[in-house]
Amino acid sequence: MASIKVSLRQVGKIFDAGVAPALDNVSLDIAEGSICVLMGLSGSGKSTLLRTINGLAVPTSGKVLVDGTDLAQLAPRRLQQWRREAAGMVFQSSALFAHLNVIDNAAFGLELAGVGRKERHRRAGSVLEQVGLLAHAKQYPHQLSGGMRQRVGMARALAVNPSLLLMDEAFSALDPLKRREMQELLLELLRAQRRTIVFVSHDIDEALRLGDQIALLHGGKLLQQGAPRALLDHPVNEHVREFFQSADTSSHLLASDLIDHEAGFSTLPELISVPADSRLSELMPRLGAFRLPLTVRDASGVVLGLITAASALRTITRASARN
Numbered sequence: 001m002a003s004i005k006v007s008l009r010q011v012g013k014i015f016d017a018g019v020a021p022a023l024d025n026v027s028l029d030i031a032e033g034s035i036c037v038l039m040g041l042s043g044s045g046k047s048t049l050l051r052t053i054n055g056l057a058v059p060t061s062g063k064v065l066v067d068g069t070d071l072a073q074l075a076p077r078r079l080q081q082w083r084r085e086a087a088g089m090v091f092q093s094s095a096l097f098a099h100l101n102v103i104d105n106a107a108f109g110l111e112l113a114g115v116g117r118k119e120r121h122r123r124a125g126s127v128l129e130q131v132g133l134l135a136h137a138k139q140y141p142h143q144l145s146g147g148m149r150q151r152v153g154m155a156r157a158l159a160v161n162p163s164l165l166l167m168d169e170a171f172s173a174l175d176p177l178k179r180r181e182m183q184e185l186l187l188e189l190l191r192a193q194r195r196t197i198v199f200v201s202h203d204i205d206e207a208l209r210l211g212d213q214i215a216l217l218h219g220g221k222l223l224q225q226g227a228p229r230a231l232l233d234h235p236v237n238e239h240v241r242e243f244f245q246s247a248d249t250s251s252h253l254l255a256s257d258l259i260d261h262e263a264g265f266s267t268l269p270e271l272i273s274v275p276a277d278s279r280l281s282e283l284m285p286r287l288g289a290f291r292l293p294l295t296v297r298d299a300s301g302v303v304l305g306l307i308t309a310a311s312a313l314r315t316i317t318r319a320s321a322r323n
């Protein structure tokens with residue numbers, strides 16, 4: 001089981017009678033192998049929703065289905081076992097054990113799962129290598145930077161090879177550069193091994209970069225779920241529109257968005273080709289440096305059109321004006 005599907009059916013969660021519910025009738029589908037980013041202001045119910053997916057928060061009403069299995073129907077021991085073996089969790093504070101070195105921290109979930117020491121270290125070593133920390137295996141958490149500690153937290157979650165990864169503001173405490181690095185690392189790890197990810201973030205850039213889907217919560221209610229571009233381009237109401245207003249939407253434009261439809265086609269050999277899904281940030285230096293149009297090709301090499309400096313500028317201006 002490489003990845004799993006998660007469905008919430010009219011999930012409600014009331015912590016205190018008399019206080020507005022933390023979750024109010026939330027229905028949500030997360031496709032297997034996809035990344036769903038949960039967004040919303042502080043207190044909107046993101047962490048609570050995340051915790052209903054691994055059974056740490058029990059819904060007051062409604063159901064959470066994991067590959068069709070209703071979590072409420074699992075016996076407590078089965079639920080605990082499922083949580084340990086299938087649902088890795090990564091928090092903002094990496095919550096490492098100060099008295100354990102890096103490899104034992106990374107192997108902690110395996111120890112809970114009853115894996116023997118030798119096999120534990122073999123598997124933990126392999127994930128530490130994936131997150132670039134194998135050389136630090138014998139160090140202790142206080143000897144590491146914040147970014148490295150967060151990598152250990154990720155290694156610990158990945159060591160059990162979970163089909164589901166729940167990440168609660170996992171990169172929020174990192175500076176922008178480190179955060180970006182971790183996002184790239186996560187995407188790279190997912191290319192090697194598909195998993196279903198539910199990623200809580202209040203950072204719009206992060207959500208646009210990582211999310212196949214964004215689910216936006218407000219006061220415990222799900223306002224809108226869809227592809228990032230759908231929420232930006234077609235917000236269902238004012239709340240959604242306002243929430244995304246601060247997003248720098250131009251930085252998420254792709255080569256295919258920038259094609260100059262008046263420039264026609266040209267396959268002059270001296271023109272540089274770029275893949276249709278190249279990001280604006282990669283394209284701008286090239287447009288600037290070569291002062292020639294770029295040829296946009298799809299994955300099979302077919303020419304889709306040309307990007308000229310003028311067409312790029314027009315599209316960027318339009319995207320920015322939307323804010």
Ligand SMILES: Nc1ncnc2c1ncn2[C@@H]1O[C@H](COP(=O)(O)OP(=O)(O)O)[C@@H](O)[C@H]1O
Nearest residue numbers: 015016022040041042043044045046047048049
């Ligand atoms: N364990 C708890 N006991 C009581 N109230 C809680 C508990 N956890 C969360 N809440 C309340 O539920 C609401 C949603 O909280 P939370 O899910 O943590 O939001 P977010 O992660 O979006 O900031 C808040 O009003 C919060 O005070």
Ligand SMILES: [Mg+2]
Nearest residue numbers: 046047048168
């Ligand atoms: Mg939270």
